[in-house]
Amino acid sequence: MDKKSLIDELAQIVGVENVFHEPEDLITYQYDAYLSRAMPDFVVFPTTTEQVSKILKVASREKVPFVARGAGTGISGGAIPVKGGIVVALSRMNKILEIDFESRRARVQPGVINLDLSHAMKDKGFHYIPDPASQQSCTIGGNVAENAGGPHCLAYGVTTNHVLGLTVVLPNGEIIHTGGKALDYPGYDLTGLLVGSEGTLGIVTEIIVRIEHRPEAVKTLLASFSSMLDAAKTVSAIIASGTIPAALEMMDKPAIEAVEAFAHAGYPVEAAAVLLIELEGLKDGMDRLAKKIVEICQSHKAIEVKVAQNEQERMQLWKGRKCAAGAIGRICNKYYLHDCVVPRNKLVAVLSEIYQIAEKYQVQVANVFHAGDGNLHPLVPMDMSDRDQVERALRAGDEILKCCIQAGGTLSGEHGIGLEKNELMPLIFNEADLTAMKKVKAVFNPEDLCNPGKIFPTPGRCLEVTQRPR
Amino acid sequence: MIFKQVAEIVGESNCLTEALQSYAVDGIVPKLVVFPENVEQVSALMKLADQERLAVVPRGSGTKMSLGNIPRQVDVVLVLKKLNKILEYEPDDLTATVEAGILLTDLQRCLKEKNQFFPLDPPFSSEATLGGIVATNSNGPGRLFHGSVRDLVVGIRVVHPGGVITRAGGKVVKNVSGYDMNKLYTGSLGTLGIITELSLKLRPLPEVSKTLLLRFSSLSEAARLVLQISTSELLATSLEILDSGAWEIMSRADPSINPGQGVAAPGVTFAARLEGLSENVERQIIQIREWGQQRGTTGAEVLVGDLHDKFWEKIQNHPQTFSVDASNTIRCKASLPASKVEDFFQTVKKIGHSQNLDPVMFSHAGSGIVYIYFGLEAVPTGVDRMSIFSYIIREIRNLSLQFEGSLVIEAAPTELKKKVDVWGPVGDSLKIMKLLKEQFDPHGILNPGRFIEGI
């Protein structure tokens, strides 16, 4: 089928005003928030599950690849149409369909913005818990595809722990429903399998999520340390003490300096590391708990511990953390934001190794991360006018990842594999492990039209593989 | 011939060929029971079984063998209890990796030394193995706060038909590398592979743990109270409702759980498990009591220490608590949106009464889970019991579906299973599930027929 007839057919499904195919349109759909890009052939904007189904039927009949897209804030290239084809843009499927406070469930379309959902329930004191850094922009559909995390996932779990049911259009256009408002439906947990499948198993068009009452009290502390090691030890000590904070975030010296230069969040510049600790729950006992945390920090040589006394001070303490990536972006014109996880008792060792790697490649590295669950985010600045520096930055990044894996960690904690790390998958999974995943893909997406080129290493590409001891 | 090959793999002392009645599944006696000692042996056995098309039934302590439809075939029961080691325990990381045959109780004992626990409280607390718990997605009242199996397993090792060993997930608490295969295996009743190893998320033990019991004359007030709490800022670990029958059985078995007789029959009992800092436990007790009074509670008890533990052990082990005679009990589990619990309770009672039956019911009401117990003996002999029960189950199932939930028969006599599907309808995702089964177990040797729709 030629391009013209395909456009006509797509236009019949969604209306001519919802199909885009001119270069001036397609240019803006080459990218997401990852570095790479690739040009699609069409962008379509469906508004219903049935339209998505019809689009996929056409695509699978014509063997045209397709990829779903939310807000395009993913950082592993999940929404980049590497094989061209159709971008199924879900930004207009942005309705909150149902909020059932008594059952603590909401049913939404995939294009609903994460933070909008919480705002819609604010009056009733409810919220949707997973809070990725991009929650102001990113969509619930994208969160489902990537199994997004966020600072408050330490205590409450990531997206998959909050998603209970899905409506999915399979790559062949069939519509299925998994899970629902209740728990424990009979059969395989397809909902769990689909969350985090990075849009390679189908297109999710409706999502049932858990919603919860907001905590009664929040206490936020900022502890600064003169050594990174002390800060990392404090993290382990807090975890071991029997307290799981709602959030436990860490920033190292380069990050603090960048933040202070641009945001003036009031972090002590002389500190080598700061911990941002947030406690949530009932107000009763909160002060005692905070005191206990302060004591742990002090016994690990904290040079200062600030406790926010009101909401304004709390926002001020979070300000630095929230704008950290942006602040680092102001120092350099690009940076590579990594995402890896290590066991929490290995934090100290891994961080010191990261600094050594940076030194070896003569690049800077700033760390801003979810220390509480061992989810590191080393940021390596890149100078795009200097090819050699860029290459060194990328190589350092690779080595940092490998070092995390050697420490018993994993490739990605919340950003996804996408096309960023697919070639690295053999570092943590052997052929048999990957084959099991490919069997799943073969069931849902046998022709590999649905978001091709993601997650799995390219067949035939040789990679020197040193697997971690298993 | 098969025995010889199996014995070569696991050693003769790890094979049983006689007196296998106790390993029968729905009356079907296996030819062989094997006790592999390590994952390599499991792999070799699975390779053999696949070649020889032997139907394999994986098993831990056998506490949930009643779950599932009647198997098409049972050749080998593969008992994993000898894979019972803790492979890694990292208290500072709050994670552990264990072999699948370890008893939950053994794991908890070890974790307790470090003031930690695996926050899952499924039935059969002293016998159940981790592998069995995960394979059957077996949960308890604590899921309201701590989540369920799917939320707590971070890594898994599985032996597939043909003997291939795979891993998924990892040992860290946050991981999006590749598909989340943990979820696929959780609750799959061993139909895709045999779980041999699990990595788990742990939690610190709470500082204080107490129980508040309240008695209401009507179910409605108890159910409304549960919703009032679960939609408030309070953070209960469990919110339960017990009907008068359930309470009677519990308090008769151990009168000490009602020390002041504050919660005397008849009526409906509400129970909240409150944990955490002492200050907020006390505050929640006061707050919930007050709300209870506003709803006309007729009695209250606070349980602490041993009594608290005893009470929750009975709730957790409800199949043992409420089925006086296991072989003569039908146990159904309904999963519903939490707001539908009250309606469901009332309607099920009506359905039971229409057949002159009074089922024992209790609910993890905060999570929308309702258990219904029918004693076979309640129907007089000479009447076609199975017809009556299959009618009742159809009615209750329709009700569950109408409420956007589901109904699973967790235990029932084989005769009844011949008449009703224990799982109920799966919906439009069945085709995908069948294809998954074909991919992972092309010859259908794992638990054939026990899972949904003949899988």
Added chain:
Amino acid sequence: MPIEDLLKNVGVDFQEDSVHEEIMKCVGCGLCLPYCPTYREVGTEMASPRGRIALAKEYFDGKLKITPRFAEHLYLCLECLACETACPSGVKFHRIMEPAREAIKKNLERPLWDRMVRDMVFKHIFPYPKRLQLLAGFLRLYQVSGLQWLVRKTGLLRSISESLEETEQMLPPIQPKALRDALKEVTPPLGGRKQYRVGFLSGCVMNLVFTPINLATVRVLARNGCEVITPRFQKCCGALHLHNGETDIARQMARYNIDIFEKLQLDALLVNSAGCGSALKEYGELLKDDSRYAQKASAFSQKVKDISEFLVEIGFVKPQGAIYRKVAYDDPCHLIHGQGIKFQPREILKSIPGLELVELKESDWCCGSAGIYNITHPELSMRLLDRKMAHVKATGADLLATANPGCILQLRWGAKRAGLKMDVVHVVELLDQAYSKELE
């Protein structure tokens, strides 16, 4: 992705010019998207700041020619600058958008009619105060003569174009010349001694349509110890030209205004129109490559202050007269996003006894006025306006305050469309009113 592929893919193609410098600051995170009103309404990446930057980059990299579709995408932008406030990397979006629009202007043949209208407005009217006044005279005649009534009744304009009709209905009454002349070139401080000598940019639209606001502004300044100089022969600030690719004309006008005000030895140069203030504060950037004016322009820009910014800075006299009403405040884009002024107007409103300030949802969203956006994109402009008015209605306020002439016009029209009986006023008018009530 293997490093070799990535190196090829990211294209280390850094170019050393100011537009590229700005473009490269964008890391493509997409955090600006939800703050962009057009993205929110339209939902396409082309209608988002990140998409516009991507398009501009393709053009400036020489990979894309300017086409009508390219222009269409870039002109859908309101230039409300909400994206600048949202951007964590500090991209100054307008520094990409303005050169891009300038390039469009130079490279694209617009449809004749469109070009004629724009040319008339930008080239032949706004740069010339006399002509603007003449036009105002005609408009006033049109309004008072009954011709307006006739035109509206007969639906004459609708027969030409619906958007033209809508635009005509939005036309505010032009103030009579006598009132306009009441604005003196030098106004002495009221009462006590002179504390500040300030210049006042009376604005082009502001002076014709909103003469009372200008008079109120000058009175408020005088009340706060200012000697106010309002040069008669100042020109339009050039903001509209800048937003519409007429950069050269904007530069000419900037040079003229700098010359006029420079010699006056002022402590500050005050503006009561957010759009003008924003443009004046950018003169330094606009003329940075002009060797003769670069330094002067940057000194000029540093003196420019929005009226509310200045009043709060000097600790304005708290009014004693009361206004018993409920007011909602709508942030003009070029005040909140363009100049980062958010709390000052609110502080002024809160200082007025009896006045209750209520929170307006999405108050930092563009009302759809956006310079001449309501003329060029009437449909989208009205969608934004209706969204705004729905939020205004929800506040239950009977007074709506803002701080920019375009916004006032648009919001008045919005109130009319929504059937809301409410006054739309400038913040400074309320302060002036409160001061004047002290005398009662």
